[in-house]
Amino acid sequence: MVNYKRFALLSLFSATVALAISLMLRASVGVGAFDAMTQSLSVLSGIRIGTIAMVFNLLCVLGQFIILKKEFGFSRFLQIPLSILIGMLVNYFYYSLFASLQFDTYIASLGTYFLALVLATFSVSMVMVLNLVTFPIESFCLALTRAVPMKFAAIRQLVDIIFIIASIALTFTFGLSSPVREGTIIGMLFFGPLMGYFIRKVQPVLMKKGIVEEMA
Template sequence: MNSNFGFKKNFKKKNLLQAPFSFAFGFFVDFTGQMLSGLNPQTYTSQFILMILGIIICAFGATIYIIMDIVPNAPEGLNLALSERLNMPFSKIKIICDCLFVLIGVIISLIFLGGVTAIREGTLISALLTGKLIGLFTKWFEPGLKKIAFNDNDEKQLLLNEAM
């Protein structure tokens, strides 16, 4: 019996780049946080609108790197592997995993803190909405993005070969 469950043959070597890409991603998250540090919404409505805007931007960014087959960050790499292995759309796997992670967070918070502290409605909305938006964005933008990125016309191939 094969003990690698078929993962070895499907492993993409580019996924080894997840660690350095995670550091770069962390840098840009910190950089963006510094740039937006002056933004301090005071009302619940403005905080909610800002959260929804952030979810939309993150979902769009995730859609781009998934469609373009760029090295994903670790959680999305897990979601992509599960999506491929279970033959389910990435967006559905994303919702399931995010909700599972929220549930695990709630359980850990209850056990160690005696109550749910840092997990609120925004966390749950994000877990439910991000995958749904990725599904919509994929449907809307995948053909155009793939055409831009993977069009095999001679001029693009010549430029690509010259760049190497």
């Protein structure tokens, strides 16, 4: 039997992921590795940030399909609407809803960034606990472990390093404003521990309500 509550919650927290990303971008104190790369490419090309993120995520889905072939299950296809939804919502939030959002002080920018980081971490934690679909980059890195002699954690870290190097290279080559700042470091330090904390808190609640089963 389909658990519609899980899909409803997946849609809700996918939307709040996009909301949080947009707020972090507007705060302008630095963003995560992937968002730094998409922001740099957006400034350079004129293509909207959410659209670039959408394309990269769909390419990650394609990469999984090429690597896994017949083992590419139905749950992985859910990454396609997830990528499109988040990309479209980032475009809406960043370019429409928050288009006129400005911060008068650095403290206000940093405070907004922290709030957005907590929201993003909580939302990602909820998506993981719901266990219906994983994010394309993580799934692609996991699929790569079958093709290259590296562990998932090492591949995922390497991908982030590549994103940051690409963003910095674009910044210096074309004289762009760098999206790699103190917020990038803050995110690297706090995202993992916060996600572990939220997962421990929300999983028992959703299990008690019968929405999810215990994660492996």
